[in-house]
Amino acid sequence: MAVKDFIRERFFPHLWCPGCGHGIVMNNMIRAIEKLGVSKNDIVMVSGIGCSSRITGYLDFHTLHTIHGRALAFATGVKMSRPELNVIIPMGDGDALSIGGNHFIHAARRNIDITAIVMNNRIYGMTGGQYSPLSGFGINATTAPYTSIDNDFDVVKLSIAAGASFVARTTTYHVKQMADIIAQAILHKGFSVVEIMSQCPTYFGRKNKQGNAVEMINSYRINTTPKGSKAKKENPSLIERGIFIQEERAEYCKEYDKIIQRATKGNK
Amino acid sequence: MAKQKLKEHRINREWCKGCEICVEFCPKNVLAIDKQGKVVALRPEDCIICKMCEQRCPDLAIEIITE
Numbered sequence: 001m002a003v004k005d006f007i008r009e010r011f012f013p014h015l016w017c018p019g020c021g022h023g024i025v026m027n028n029m030i031r032a033i034e035k036l037g038v039s040k041n042d043i044v045m046v047s048g049i050g051c052s053s054r055i056t057g058y059l060d061f062h063t064l065h066t067i068h069g070r071a072l073a074f075a076t077g078v079k080m081s082r083p084e085l086n087v088i089i090p091m092g093d094g095d096a097l098s099i100g101g102n103h104f105i106h107a108a109r110r111n112i113d114i115t116a117i118v119m120n121n122r123i124y125g126m127t128g129g130q131y132s133p134l135s136g137f138g139i140n141a142t143t144a145p146y147t148s149i150d151n152d153f154d155v156v157k158l159s160i161a162a163g164a165s166f167v168a169r170t171t172t173y174h175v176k177q178m179a180d181i182i183a184q185a186i187l188h189k190g191f192s193v194v195e196i197m198s199q200c201p202t203y204f205g206r207k208n209k210q211g212n213a214v215e216m217i218n219s220y221r222i223n224t225t226p227k228g229s230k231a232k233k234e235n236p237s238l239i240e241r242g243i244f245i246q247e248e249r250a251e252y253c254k255e256y257d258k259i260i261q262r263a264t265k266g267n268k
Numbered sequence: 269m270a271k272q273k274l275k276e277h278r279i280n281r282e283w284c285k286g287c288e289i290c291v292e293f294c295p296k297n298v299l300a301i302d303k304q305g306k307v308v309a310l311r312p313e314d315c316i317i318c319k320m321c322e323q324r325c326p327d328l329a330i331e332i333i334t335e
Contacts, residue, residue: 002331003328003331004328007328012282012283012327012328013282013283013285013327013329014327016326017285018285018286018287018326019285019287019288019289019326020326021326022326023325023326023327023328024289024324024325024326026326026328027323027324027325027326027328028323031323172324175320175323175324176323179323212287212288213287213288213289213326214287214288214289214292214293217289217293217324
């Protein structure tokens with residue numbers, strides 16, 4: 001199958017700005033699914049609100065475009081009623097960790113077999129460039145004209161602490177790694193979190209003088225390093241990418257099935 | 269695996285937004301932006317079919333067709 005077989009061509013060209021990283025994430029999400037050879041009918045994509053969440057409109061799977069931050073709650077319902085389907089959730093940084101922060105940590109804690117793709121552009125793009133929980137200290141935004149004094153979350157550490165059994169990070173520069181990690185995250189049985197650093201040239205780039213899309217992507221090449229590399233030891237400010245945790249743990253739907261069996265035993 | 273031979277760079281001009289990501293990250297400098305702000309394959313004979321333009325395009329606007 002070609003890339004075009006996975007999209008709803010009638011909605012193209014999409015509304016994302018020129019050079020938006022979310023398009024690159026969508027591109028490689030399609031490639032990961034193509035590589036896995038999963039049928040389109042076996043995939044459910046659930047999203048909340050935001051630039052990133054528009055992805056469900058563009059892709060030709062079973063899709064649900066739900067309310068802000070609550071994509072994981074809807075997805076949990078879908079997964080529990082139809083555990084045989086692959087549930088993938090593209091979400092923005094604000095959608096995942098601010099508005100949906102509680103849903104996020106509790107879905108991770110349950111270790112339900114869902115793949116959450118956190119497209120981290122460090123800003124609320126759709127509403128005009130307000131700072132998000134991942135913007136971090138010293139960042140300029142529409143709502144932080146004298147720079148933000150809020151610290152940011154580390155998505156990887158947060159997800160591991162909350163109990164996710166697959167946690168990875170990659171960027172829009174490292175596209176081959178991105179497609180590979182997304183494929184592995186979909187295959188993983190348990191809650192998978194993939195943080196993808198994605199450029200927002202329109203707001204984050206412009207407000208913070210990080211240049212255009214090309215310069216922002218280049219900064220991901222320069223400022224990241226493979227997990228556990230020698231470069232990280234020499235320069236601790238580098239951001240690590242790769243798979244941080246990949247463990248087999250009791251999965252929520254399977255445990256729930258066991259409860260049903262126990263509860264209905266002897267009721268025949 | 270036999271070496272792939274390039275047929276064409278299929279560019280969807282309606283979808284291309286001229287962000288220049290493919291142009292800048294092409295290792296062989298094959299692509300360029302034209303007067304209308306859309307990408308064109310200026311030196312297709314230099315293409316090594318790494319398909320990085322295809323994989324990095326946010327608009328799904330470029331496709332490498334091989335024979």
